[in-house]
Amino acid sequence: MAARDRVTHLLRQLVVQACRCPAHSSTHSVHINQSGADLSFGRKTDFAFEMACSNVRYGKGVTREIGMDMQNMGAQNVCLMTDRNLSRLPPVTAVLDSLLRHGVKYECYDGVRVEPTDNSFKEAIDFVKKRNFDAYVAVGGGSVIDTCKAANLYACHPEADFLDFVNAPVGKGKPVTQPLKPLIAVPTTAGTGSETTGVAIFDFEYLKAKTGIASRSLKPTLAMVDPLHTLHMPDRVAANSGFDVLCHALESYTALPYNKRSPCPTNPITRPAYQGSNPISDVWARHALCIVAKYLKRAVCNPDDVEARSSMHLASVFAGIGFGNAGVHLCHGMSYPISGNIKTHKAQGYNVDHPLVPHGLSVVLTSPAVFAFTACMCPERHLEAAEILGADIRNVKREDAGRVLSDVLRKLLYDLEVEDGLCEIGYSKEDIPELVKGTIPQERVTKLAPRSHTEEDLTCLFEASMKLY
Structure with missing residues (x-):
């Protein structure tokens, strides 16, 4: 009890001494009463924010390292996901060369739909569920990366209904509680930012509107940003x-x-x-x-x-x-x-x-x-x-x-x-x-x-x- 009181006293002193400018002040998010109890419950609005993003590696030609990354992760059966247009272009070739050079076993799925739908998500999910992948590589724009996130999610939750993790009110919006497999995202467009986020967007054909899945668990393990791919x-x-x-x-x-x-x-x-x-x-x-x-x-x-x-x-x-x-x-x-x-x-x-x-x-x-x-x-x-x-x-x-x-x-x-x-x-x-x-x-x-x-x-x-x- 005495130790907790000392900690509470120290926090109050930090708040008193802290810089008061909006960028540095923490007074708006500290909620401690005399007993040290948490006062966040019962509030109508939030009092905290949390920063989360993928690790980011940037550099011209950095894709050559992806085979070594898979070795370092201990991956033995990798799913390479892309779309049919990209499957014949240099970004995918660079990834394949690196995986082969370092002896990484992989299987390619090139059926991603540009601007994916719930049905195209499900096709990718069915593909990965039939195989025992222990890591994923997504090479493409947001459509590919989002599809790969969803496939990884549902492969790790084989009993889940598709709408379980889809954002409410369209789906049930359940939190993701199980860890996902490592995913390296190799973006080939300069737009979606999907390589850094825990969001996967798709067209829900029944509603004729897009929705998605949002969870920090979905964010790629590594965003491999190779500017040569955008050319x-x-x-x-x-x-x-x-x-x-x-x-x-x-x-x-x-x-x-x-x-x-x-x-x-x-x-x-x-x-x-x-x-x-x-x-x-x-x-x-x-x-x-x-x-x-x-x-x-x-x-x-x-x-x-x-x-x-x-x-x-x-x-x-x-x-x-x-x-x-x-x-x-x-x-x-x-x-x-x-x-x-x-x-x-x-x-x-x-x-x-x-x-x-x-x-x-x-x-x-x-x-x-x-x-x-x-x-x-x-x-x-x-x-x-x-x-x-x-x-x-x-x-x-x-x-x-x-x-x-x-x-x-x-x-x-x-x-x-x-x-x-x-x-x-x-x-x-x-x-x-x-x-x-x-x-x-x-x-x-x-x-x-x-x-x-x-x-x-x-x-x-x-x-x-x-x-x-």
């Missing part, structure tokens, strides 16, 4: 991947603060992966935004610009660490039904046999409307983002923050020849009720918006996104 991206893929980075950074930086998010978990295992903006995620989001402002146009316009492509690859990692802990909000929540309800549009630069609106495109098309809507809740952050992206804010009033950020986003999209709103990818105002309906279940992200919203608000945001220029 193979077509310009439209580079653009749409970059838009995902842009919105990850903007949404996580403007998300509801972590200590205003509810409910407060009664057990840390139920604290969500997406926790709200926080001082650590803010650093990663701001830095990612600076890189996007400097290099996105260059990376799209010149595929041989190694500096630009490499920098955008790192920006994807930085934004991934930021949003993987802070979360995203309305742009992503609204993007899921945009992707899920697509009828005939096939995006340029993607070799697929089904209608497709790339994730980054579905996210960025609503961004001018969304940030015009949310700016009133944290105008300083919206103005700072606008300035980073090139706007002159010296004489801008706080109440104009949304307009300024919206205008700078619209100019960026115009300069990069992005489709002119939802109308140009096949939607009309008659589709808006269905798009709103598909957004409502996305509470995992929409509740992190800094401004509360109604179905009428969502309707207005979709209407404003029908045409951009």
